[in-house]
Amino acid sequence: KQEVTQIPAALSVPEGENLVLNCSFTDSAIYNLQWFRQDPGKGLTSLLLIQSSQREQTSGRLNASLDKSSGRSTLYIAASQPGDSATYLCAMRDANAGKSTFGDGTTLTVKP
Amino acid sequence: DTGVSQDPRHKITKRGQNVTFRCDPISEHNRLYWYRQTLGQGPEFLTYFQNEAQLEKSRLLSDRFSAERPKGSFSTLEIQRTEQGDSAMYLCASSLTQGLVEQYFGPGTRLTVT
Numbered sequence A: 001k002q003e004v005t006q007i008p009a010a011l012s013v014p015e016g017e018n019l020v021l022n023c024s025f026t027d028s029a030i031y032n033l034q035w036f037r038q039d040p041g042k043g044l045t046s047l048l049l050i051q052s053s054q055r056e057q058t059s060g061r062l063n064a065s066l067d068k069s070s071g072r073s074t075l076y077i078a079a080s081q082p083g084d085s086a087t088y089l090c091a092m093r094d095a096n097a098g099k100s101t102f103g104d105g106t107t108l109t110v111k112p
Numbered sequence B: 001d002t003g004v005s006q007d008p009r010h011k012i013t014k015r016g017q018n019v020t021f022r023c024d025p026i027s028e029h030n031r032l033y034w035y036r037q038t039l040g041q042g043p044e045f046l047t048y049f050q051n052e053a054q055l056e057k058s059r060l061l062s063d064r065f066s067a068e069r070p071k072g073s074f075s076t077l078e079i080q081r082t083e084q085g086d087s088a089m090y091l092c093a094s095s096l097t098q099g100l101v102e103q104y105f106g107p108g109t110r111l112t113v114t
Helices: none
Strands: A004-007 A010-014 A019-025 A030-038 A044-051 A056-059 A062-067 A072-077 A086-094 A100-102 A106-111 B005-007 B010-013 B019-024 B031-037 B044-050 B053-057 B065-068 B075-079 B088-095 B109-113
Touching (some): A004 A086, A019 A030, A030 A072, A044 A072, A072 A086, B005 B088, B010 B019, B031 B075, B044 B065, B075 B088
Parallel strands (some): A010 A106
Antiparallel strands (some): A056 A062, B031 B088, B044 B053, B088 B109
C-alpha cells in the first residue's frame, strides 16, 4: 500500500526566499507524480506533473524533481511571493494510472 | 474550455438524510475519480470510472455510498443515511487514459451533516 508523507506540515518564510517542499513515498511503482496547490476551501490546481521515467519538470518559478530509488520528490519555489501562500500537495498515481495517493500537504505562508 | 464542475458547491443536511452530488468532467476525459478530503488532510480516494465502468472502489466506500456514471459522461455520488463523520469536501477529478493522464479537479462539494 502506497504511503505518502510531506514534511514539514507548515512553513513560514519571508518574501523573496527560495524554498523546498519535500514529499516521500513508499512504493516506487508509480505512473506519475503530480504537485498541486490548494487555496483554503477550494479545489486542487495542478502545478507540475512528472512521468515515472522523468527526473524533473519546470514551470516558471517552480521546479519539481523525482527520485524513485530513494522514494523522494521535491518542489522548489524560487523567489517566493505572498501569492504563493497556499497548501501544496503531492500525489502519486498508481502504476495503472488509476487512483492517486496524496500526502497531507505543506501549508506555506509567505510574509510580505 | 470548461473544466470539471461539481454541483452543489455546499450542502447542509441533517443526520439520517440522503444526499446526492453531481460531477461533470472535462468533455473528452473518459476517466472520472471521486475523492474525499477532511480538514488538514490530503484527499482520500473513493472510486473511479473509465467510461461507465466502475474500475475500483476504496474500502472507505461503505454500503451507504454509491457512485454511478450511467452514460460515461457525468457522475453522481450518493450517500444514504448520512452520519456526522461524512462531513467533508467531496472532490471530483477527470483525466484521459493515454499520454500524461493528468488529473484535473473540480471545485468540490462541501458537505456538512448536522
